[in-house]
Amino acid sequence: MVKLRMEDSKIWKTCISAMSNLIEEALFKLTPDGIKMKAMDPSHVALVDFELPAAAFADYEVKRAVSLGMNLAEMNKIMARAKAEDEFFMELDEEKNRLSLTFKGTSTRKFSLSLIDLSESELPEPKLQFTASTDIVAGVVQDGLKDAEIVGDNVKCELTDEGFFMLTESDTGTTELKLHKGDPGLLKLNVKQPARAMFNISYLINMTKAASSTDNITINMGTNLPIQLDFPIAEGKGKLRFLLAPRIEAE
Amino acid sequence: MVKLRMEDSKIWKTCISAMSNLIEEALFKLTPDGIKMKAMDPSHVALVDFELPAAAFADYEVKRAVSLGMNLAEMNKIMARAKAEDEFFMELDEEKNRLSLTFKGTSTRKFSLSLIDLSESELPEPKLQFTASTDIVAGVVQDGLKDAEIVGDNVKCELTDEGFFMLTESDTGTTELKLHKGDPGLLKLNVKQPARAMFNISYLINMTKAASSTDNITINMGTNLPIQLDFPIAEGKGKLRFLLAPRIEAE
């Protein structure tokens, strides 16, 4: 039996929306402790790591572990129909092999989503030796990425003792974001060794959609390592992490 | 002679906009008592029945009955240029066979619309034995239709002693709207016999655009009969009614 209730749908809606930008189908694992999902995007460049513990729900009833395969685009369409003030329910209809999603507000609106067969895929468990980390106001990174997008496809990111830097170059011009230690947008800076790598801008834009502009993002980097982005969800109770593989700099 | 004046253009703008979603050309009949228009959409699935009495106008001068054929899409483009505070005039230019529409505000903006030849078409006068009716807050129905749209093309509507229900099904999932007796969105319920029929969602979405979300819609239904939607216009002085033929349920 699976029966979940949340005071509102905001957390689930935000997470599904961010994840659906990267991956199409996902296998959610529900246990009495909470929900977990880990998946790679079709081109195996990005990894999504998502956890929402039972404590993030108003009611959480999952008697035994169950894995539910879902089309994230379809679920996202449903969640987009939620209203801010609606109470939100999810329930498993094992007989019909569907997940029902109910929004209770002025009226009761019930959606059901056909579950799909997904085999558990072997995921890489990268052991990454990050050498630098920082907490940044999401809006600053989001702006820097939109700046970069008008010039090129890839952005060089750098974390040093001096701060966080983003650089894009193309024939028409360049863009550069500088966020120095002490700037209000840079909340924490922890650099054992300066880190520098290049990433695809579209992927980063999709990933950072998980945050509203005033949220913080925790970034972990190492030179030519994947970048790790952590988003605060459910007041710190949950985990929404994206890993993105670096591009090779042609220099 | 035809000379009409309204304090503002809101009523005319809303009605034209709603009707232009369904029908392309329409023959408006103007008499000293008011304006009437009745037309079917090109595929003969929907019927529009519109009446605006002389009393809905600030000035209304129509000396003898006259029928004016108009392209509703063209008139809608003109009405879309009206500003909320503009005084609104319509006048017939018989010589040029045009209807002039004037908006008076900061400046005077005058549009003219070429009239078109339309022969009076024989319209079905369906005698429908509705068995159930209800008054519903428009926003609830509009939301339910937008929900349904993400899943399918047709929606099953049901009016019973318990309330108003909408159900859509497809391979990817289902949506369901439940509005029970006593729910704030359900203002009146009058059921002699439960009624149930299936309708095209796009048509219903276009029809319900005639209402703002806080308006009431009066719905009349009978099992496998057309659905009749009445919208309040000109504080009850006018009539804007849509009839939509049911789809046959393949079961």
Next chain:
Amino acid sequence: MVKLRMEDSKIWKTCISAMSNLIEEALFKLTPDGIKMKAMDPSHVALVDFELPAAAFADYEVKRAVSLGMNLAEMNKIMARAKAEDEFFMELDEEKNRLSLTFKGTSTRKFSLSLIDLSESELPEPKLQFTASTDIVAGVVQDGLKDAEIVGDNVKCELTDEGFFMLTESDTGTTELKLHKGDPGLLKLNVKQPARAMFNISYLINMTKAASSTDNITINMGTNLPIQLDFPIAEGKGKLRFLLAPRIEAE
């Protein structure tokens, strides 16, 4: 050396945006006194005449005259990324042949734009004997043009002792804007001889985008002469002038 600073980017952003609707590439001439640019659109129907004196800048350092060729569409993309509260800097990087544009706010965002080789083009210096001029609230003209757009491609403009008039005709209908002497939208009227000419609506719409709806536009006209539009920039310190050639009326 070229080093410019403005308290904010509003003036530069507005002018670039308006000019980029008409011309693709432009040669800006910077002298110790200020910036000038004059160019015709690719079809040689419209002329842009732009001046921003040193006094319009918070800091203005231009040691010797220099001409900088720029792609206006590219610069417009960059200026669109400016935030209202950002301090704005432009600097010439002679070595890399680039202009850098920097926005300083929560973070420091630096863009650079590759300069392009443009030869100075011979521009016509039309001596126009305008016979009528007027100051009009921009919003009135902008509305009249949007009205006209739904009916046709060209608009007849008229300046007489009675006021300013715009008329468009096509098979589907007509639109007419009347702005009479004394109307609040007509601020000044100076008519030696009534003037009348026909212009392309799209060009006028693009030109009038240079003004916000509450700005004034100064219009100069003569019968079958180009129309001259002047926009107030930098509190009267700068000049943004558009000239548009008339269309021949086929009557």
